Amino acid sequence: MNVDIIEPGSPGYDAAGRTVLVAGNPACVLRPTSLDEVRESVAFAAASGLDLAVRGGGHAFAGFGTNDGGVVIDLSRLNAVELLDKDRHLVRVGGGATWGQVAAALAPHGLAISSGDTRSVGVGGLTLSGGIGWKVRKYGLALDSLVAADVVTADGQLVRASEQDDAELFWALRGGGGNFGIVTAFEFAAHPTTDVHFGKIAFPAAQLATVLAGWAGHLRAAPEELTSIALFANPFAGGHRAPVEIHLSFDGDDPRAAAAAIDPIRALGTVIDDDVALKPYADTLVDGLTPPPGIRLVTRSAFAEPASVTDAVRVMAEAGAAPGSPFFAVRSVGGAVSRVPAGATAYAHRTAELMIQTTIAGPQPVIEAATPGLLAAWDKLAPHVTGAYANFLATATEQDVAAIYPGPTYRRLAEVKRGYDPANLFAANHNIAPG
Numbered sequence: 001m002n003v004d005i006i007e008p009g010s011p012g013y014d015a016a017g018r019t020v021l022v023a024g025n026p027a028c029v030l031r032p033t034s035l036d037e038v039r040e041s042v043a044f045a046a047a048s049g050l051d052l053a054v055r056g057g058g059h060a061f062a063g064f065g066t067n068d069g070g071v072v073i074d075l076s077r078l079n080a081v082e083l084l085d086k087d088r089h090l091v092r093v094g095g096g097a098t099w100g101q102v103a104a105a106l107a108p109h110g111l112a113i114s115s116g117d118t119r120s121v122g123v124g125g126l127t128l129s130g131g132i133g134w135k136v137r138k139y140g141l142a143l144d145s146l147v148a149a150d151v152v153t154a155d156g157q158l159v160r161a162s163e164q165d166d167a168e169l170f171w172a173l174r175g176g177g178g179n180f181g182i183v184t185a186f187e188f189a190a191h192p193t194t195d196v197h198f199g200k201i202a203f204p205a206a207q208l209a210t211v212l213a214g215w216a217g218h219l220r221a222a223p224e225e226l227t228s229i230a231l232f233a234n235p236f237a238g239g240h241r242a243p244v245e246i247h248l249s250f251d252g253d254d255p256r257a258a259a260a261a262i263d264p265i266r267a268l269g270t271v272i273d274d275d276v277a278l279k280p281y282a283d284t285l286v287d288g289l290t291p292p293p294g295i296r297l298v299t300r301s302a303f304a305e306p307a308s309v310t311d312a313v314r315v316m317a318e319a320g321a322a323p324g325s326p327f328f329a330v331r332s333v334g335g336a337v338s339r340v341p342a343g344a345t346a347y348a349h350r351t352a353e354l355m356i357q358t359t360i361a362g363p364q365p366v367i368e369a370a371t372p373g374l375l376a377a378w379d380k381l382a383p384h385v386t387g388a389y390a391n392f393l394a395t396a397t398e399q400d401v402a403a404i405y406p407g408p409t410y411r412r413l414a415e416v417k418r419g420y421d422p423a424n425l426f427a428a429n430h431n432i433a434p435g
């Protein structure tokens with residue numbers, strides 16, 4: 001085989017075996033550098049009979065990008081970003097590129113792609129399951145900007161998926177995760193971008209209930225240029241006594257339009273910090289952290305539909321004010337995400353107004369101590385939320401898969417899976433069973 005292979009005992013094995021969040025002890029890590037090498041790697045993995053993990057940026061909370069005793073195909077060397085067509089803003093991105101690489105490559109052209117908030121996160125995992133970032137209300141999910149994908153399927157064939165070629169696979173790729181093969185290249189329609197108004201506005205913890213309710217109400221009617229995340233009960237800033245932080249991006253450089261959209265948030269309470277400023281979009285992305293060995297991140301998510309937002313917000317504010325609350329990050333969605341018809345892609349949660357994420361983090365004893373608070377918060381939230389966002393889930397149970405994919409979506413995905421991966425070679429994901 002021509003592909004670079006790292007085995008136990010090879011230099012760099014420990015680093016190659018782990019993902020950003022999870023340690024692993026694979027039998028080998030393959031690092032293809034070309035389409036042919038991806039095909040060779042897939043053939044090798046299929047013939048080996050071992051478990052296969054495909055790694056893009058290696059950020060899956062469930063640790064999909066590594067395993068113990070199996071084969072890992074690490075796509076990080078397929079990271080080219082190429083502007084194919086300046087007029088149509090058509091961009092081709094390698095299957096192992098990160099969003100930081102994409103943002104840096106597109107910035108000189110005044111372009112960007114709606115993606116996520118962190119540089120080191122992979123284009124592959126984020127796009128294939130959604131992609132909720134700072135341009136989500138204006139331009140939709142990352143997968144909404146996808147126009148084509150080159151996929152190496154389980155039998156080693158190269159398939160091009162788009163609305164014109166293999167439309168059913170293209171539908172499945174936009175939400176169905178890594179179930180259908182290795183995407184060696186993504187083609188996106190990028191968006192022109194200006195500098196953006198970006199930063200955080202913080203309020204005292206005691207104002208959580210009014211700030212959160214006012215924030216959710218404002219976002220419902222705010223211009224789609226405004227995208228925001230409400231963060232509270234941050235364990236590193238005092239837990240239930242931590243300030244409520246409203247992080248936001250106004251996707252435009254007009255100061256008056258930005259102020260009109262942002263000032264109502266400032267008026268929600270006593271502002272104790274405000275660092276909103278005009279900056280290049282690429283500078284809004286943050287560097288991801290690699291937690292030290294032994295630290296686990298348990299992340300869980302769900303959506304609030306418009307009719308449930310008031311109740312969900314009330315319950316979150318109660319939970320966030322109580323000792324032992326998990327760390328909440330609540331993202332505004334809606335806008336351009338909701339304008340795409342429900343069945344147009346395999347991402348099923350189009351009508352949601354909020355995406356709710358909780359995290360508990362630490363060594364195992366801390367996780368165990370924090371779990372009752374986590375479960376209590378979700379028990380109270382359960383009547384007011386639906387579904388789950390695959391990209392913010394640390395587990396991959398049958399319940400998780402059912403929450404990500406409602407019945408009709410799952411059944412349609414299973415048909416596509418049967419056609420492209422009947423033996424379920426690509427199983428390290430929120431898995432769609434082929435039959």
Ligand SMILES: Cc1cc2nc3c(=O)[nH]c(=O)nc-3n(C[C@H](O)[C@H](O)[C@H](O)COP(=O)(O)OP(=O)(O)OC[C@H]3O[C@@H](n4cnc5c(N)ncnc54)[C@H](O)[C@@H]3O)c2cc1C
Binds near residue numbers: 058059133178429
């Ligand atoms: C610090 C941090 C910040 C985050 N911020 C955001 C955010 O702002 N918005 C958001 O929506 N999500 C965010 N996420 C979640 C992120 O979208 C998921 O963790 C996603 O799975 C990461 O993709 P990856 O390629 O880095 O991960 P990986 O673990 O490498 O891959 C995840 C899954 O995708 C598959 N996959 C990856 N690349 C390919 C490919 N080219 N072809 C086929 N399958 C592939 C893998 O096999 C695996 O099943 C964040 C996560 C972290 C840890």
